[in-house]
Amino acid sequence: MKNSLLWKLFAVIAVGTVVFFWLVDLVASHTEDSMSYIDQEYRAELRAYAKEAERLLYDEGEEILSKWVKGIEEKEDTWIAISRPSIENLADTQLSERYISTFSLGRDLEWKIHLYFAGNPTMDIPFEDGITRFLIQLPQRMRPGKNLFIIDLLLQIALPFLILCLLTYVLYRYMMKPLKKLEKATRHFSEGHFHVRASEGLSHRQDELTALASTFDQMATRISTLIVDQRQLLADLSHELRTPLTRLNIAVDCVEHNQNSKEELERLRYESANMQALIDDALTLAWFNTESPKLELESVELTSLLQVLVEDARFEFSNHKVTLNQPDKDIYISSAQQALSAALENIIRNGLSHTPEGKTVNIQLTERKSSLAICVEDQGIGVPDEYLEDIFKPFFRIKEKNSDNARIVSSKKSGYGLGLALAQRQILALGGSIKASNMLDDNGERTGLAICIHIPYDGESL
Ligand SMILES: Nc1ncnc2c1ncn2[C@@H]1O[C@H](COP(=O)(O)OP(=O)(O)O)[C@@H](O)[C@H]1O
Ligand SMILES: [Mg+2]
Structure with a gap:
């Protein structure tokens, strides 16, 4: 999915955080709510005070009750009042029975206490008669929500902090996993371990970071192939240069000692020209390998190009037959003439070199739907099937085992x-x-090698 990391982050950070804070708020307010009621135990105590006051009022008289009240007030550091309020309706108005029956001077024991009010509320416990009321300011020790500050601190600061830390860590791990793999792969790669790849084990993820890892892998594959090829090329080149250099040294020695000077100078010229060609070819190959160049295209007339190449080949290999089969019209293609003719020349020369004198090399140009096929077919002994792809590798040559047998080779x-x-x-x-x-012939014997080139062609011919 495009920008999938963005969506993942959006889901976790934006949506997740909003949901998270909503939940924290819900839990906090629920906890606060449940902390806002007087403990059952204290409620029972307060009811017991009211009961005792009622008993004292009716059994022992107000004097004893007053003493008792003073004692409790002192003990609880609060005030108590026993009152009998009456409702007087004025101006011929009538208060509804519902209000008269629920009328109170203080708060019911079952009601919620407002935790943020500084003062303690007055609790109102009616006597049996329903009119006389035992009023007591809630003693401080009975006030609910004593740990409110700590619980608020825990719920609204410590818990979100811890959970966000955890979330950040998980997110960090998730984001860092491919980056760490990439960092490790880059380090190993820079240490020369060209086989390392960064996206292994990340195939289940499809986001921008894994795309980065697979881009690294593509780069690693390309660079490692380049380095390996280049190393091989350098090793092969230095190996190939050894023989002509030795021959050059021998020739120089001979010239120094004035032995066959003229012949040796010829040899020097021949060897150095050979070396020059080898180095030029190797450098061109290295350029193709490293740069993967896009050649500049021009309009090339193919039939006359083939005609020229065939004439050159006939001139160079005058004891061979070279035939050319091609449509009798001009075929223009968009190509790079120099590269195309160099490749064709090499292939034709190979064909002729591996074909015995007197035999034929046929060059065939065929027009296909969207391509052109140029096939160079010789009458040599071909190439063992297992080497058909290897012959395109640099410095690959097939060893001549029985050079005196059917393989008649040109010099x-x-x-x-x-x-x-x-x-x-x-x-x-x-x-x-x-x-x-x-x-192959009817018996399955090789009768020669065919090298076919297919080049793109849009069918335009003049
Ligand atoms: N037409 C052919 N018939 C048989 N073998 C061939 C032919 N063309 C190429 N080869 C084999 O492929 C090898 C590689 O060819 P090439 O790259 O042209 O190198 P080179 O001609 O310098 O040896 C040759 O050494 C030869 O063994
Ligand atoms: Mg060749």
């Missing part, structure tokens, strides 16, 4: 194994594809 055959690797990168950079396959 121009041997190279450094960079030709097809370069051709493949050039064709890929042009948005095309390249594939090698063996051609």
Whole structure:
């Protein structure tokens, strides 16, 4: 989901916090409410005072009652009054019976006490007659909500604080998990462990942070392939340079000792030209690998390009036959002429190099729906099936086991194994594809190699 982290954060922080504070408020007010009543035990005590006062009034007389009241007032540090109020209706008005029966001077014992009022309320307990009232200011020790401050502190500050700390920690862990993996992967990667990936174990999450991890993985894959390829290229290149360098040294020695100087100078020129070509090809290959370049496209007329390439090949390999089958019209494609002709030239030269003299290499251009196929088919001995993909790897050459057998090789055959690797990168950079396959006779024997290139084509031909 797009911006899913935003939605998760929104759900947790915005919605979660509002719900959380609403709950805290609910719990706090509920707790406060339940703390606002006089304890049952105190209610019983107050009722007992009223009962005793009533008994004293009727059995012992007001004097004894007054003494008793004074004693209680002193004991509870409060005041007590025993009163008999009467209601007088004036101006011929009438108070409803409901008010007369519920009339009181103080608060009923069952009523809620307002915890935030400074003074203590007056409690009103009627005697049996329903008119005489025992009034007592609630003694301080009986006042409810004594721990209100601490409970408020706990409920409204400490509890939200703790829960928010916990929530922050959980959120932090959730956010940090992919970041930590990414940090660890980056560290390992920088230490040279190119196989590390950051998104392993995060596939269940689909958010911006996992997208970051998979972008890192893509980068890691690309960089590690590049580094491994580059290392391999460098190792292969230095290995390949060893032989011509040795030969160069020998030639220089010979020149120094004036032995066959002219011949050796020729050799020096030949070897250094060879090395130059090897290094140029290796650098071009490295450029293709690292830059993945997009070649600048131009309009190329393919049939005449093939014609020129075929004529060059016929000139270079005059003892071979080179045939060209292509539509009898101009075919314009959007391509990079230099890269395309270099790739084709390499493939045609390979075909001819691996084909015995007198035999044919056929080049076939076929128009397809949205592509063009250029196939170079030779009459050499082909390539063992297991190597059909390997021949496109840099410096890959098939070892000649029985060089004296059916494999008749031309003297121009041997190279450094960079030709097809370069051709493949050039064709890929042009948005095309390249594939090698063996051609077989009726007995399943290889009769040659076919290398086919497919390049995109929108069907426009003039
Ligand atoms: N037409 C072909 N027939 C048989 N083998 C081939 C053919 N083209 C290429 N190969 C094999 O593939 C290898 C790689 O070819 P390439 O990249 O052109 O390198 P190079 O020509 O420099 O050896 C060659 O060494 C050869 O073994
Ligand atoms: Mg070659």
